[in-house]
Amino acid sequence: METVLVLVLESLLLATIPACASELFGARMLRVVPESHDQLDHLHFMLVNSPFDFWREPREVGMPVDIMVTLSELPELIHTLTSQGLTAEEIIKDVGQMVVERSLAVYARGPRAMDWEDFHDYTTITKWLTSLSKDYPNLCTLEEVGKSYEGRPMKLFMVGKGGADNPGIFIDGGSHGREWIAPATVTYMINKLVTNSTEYDDLLSQVNFYFMPVINPDGYDFTFINPNNRFWRKTRSDYRPKVPEESEEPEELEENPVCIGVDANRNWGHHWMEGGASNNSCRFTYAGPEPFSEVENRVVRDQILRLRSKLKMYLSFHSYGQQFMYPWGYTHVYPDDWKELDDIARKAVSALTAVYGTNYTIGTTNNIFRRALAGGSHDWVKSVANVKLSYTVELGNSGNLFCPNSSDIIPSGEETFQALLVLADHVKETYAH
Ligand SMILES: [Zn+2]
Structure with missing residues (x-):
């Protein structure tokens, strides 16, 4: 009976996920513990300048840092961590599966x-x-x-x-x-x-x-729209330039991609952009254009x-x-x-x-x-x-x-x-x- 229920729930979930966007499946959550100030500095640098999703930000030497990484980004993350002598412990093996287990009911039932x-x-x-x-x-x-x-x-x-x-x-x-x-x-x-x-x-x-x-x-x-968006952090504002349909210059845009959303808690107007925030719209800590x-x-x-x-x-x-x-x-x-x-x-x-x-x-x-x-x-x-x-x-x-x-x-x-x-x-x- 339980197996049948799981199968039904999984098919419901899969039905809501666009095939191109199932990046969470197989994604890992890794924990690293900086043991020196150099390692801590490197993690701080990565927080602002890398594409990785920091679930728990670097604080001090000896305190764990949690990073969520998709399967395709995993080799790059491991490379940058090992280059600094940091070792990662796998805390969550499959983030997509965790969403299935913990939040599926919310997606499956709709509002109540x-x-x-x-x-x-x-x-x-x-x-x-x-x-x-x-x-x-x-x-x-x-x-x-x-x-x-x-x-x-x-x-x-x-x-x-x-x-x-x-x-x-x-x-x-x-x-x-x-x-x-x-x-x-x-x-x-x-x-x-x-x-x-x-x-x-x-x-x-x-x-x-x-x-x-x-x-x-x-x-x-x-x-709430779909489990693949479960870890969206930012707003949904769109500052991407409007490109005419037959633009001659698509390559330039690809070199400098512009992404959706701003980190709302880096966007308040007091000493804005003076630390811990990014001016790259594709980063999780993007402070916004102003x-x-x-x-x-x-x-x-x-x-x-x-x-x-x-x-x-x-x-x-x-x-x-x-x-x-x-x-x-x-x-x-x-x-x-x-x-x-x-x-x-x-x-x-x-x-x-x-x-x-x-x-x-x-x-x-x-x-x-x-x-x-x-x-x-x-x-x-x-x-x-x-x-x-x-x-x-x-x-x-x-x-x-x-x-x-x-x-x-x-x-x-x-x-x-x-x-x-x-x-x-x-x-x-x-x-x-
Ligand atoms: Zn927050």
């Missing part, structure tokens, strides 16, 4: 009603936010604040009942399309706050929560600017890595108030760890990665929008990398919600009147 037993596409999440705002009109509002590159409505969901002047926390997720656990965790927290509002009455009377659970809706939805080239980032930026006088905290959820990071990314210099940022992060993480024992690293992004990473949202939000307590959280997901099981959602939601309560309580105690 919102829950946290499974991952959901952007339309389902947006519909659910609409119904929540109708069911709890005294507690939440939903506002369309812009449209994505491909025309998806972008919505701001506000939870709070003490009036617009209350101190606010801005929370986003899904800046990178493939990081499914981030929107799932953010929506879990929304659900918890709204459907248990009596339990959090005091907090919701004194603090407003502004949520945008999926700020790269095109990239996120692209990962700061804020991406309409989705401009939409989020404008909401943060509109609310800036009330916002006291910013939280941006990503995966994976179990890191609780604060500015700066672009420089190794610490912000003047780093101790306060650090203390608050430590209290939040301690509440998170108390739930399931998940450990997080805490620090400035630059310090954690030992390298400049410029163009991230938390730098801009702190420096330009002047939101004091600005964080990026790389959620942990029990080793399931970018392909978490749906059963990882609720534990991630539960532990992260405990951190959110500590953070929100700090905002309430410090800024509410």
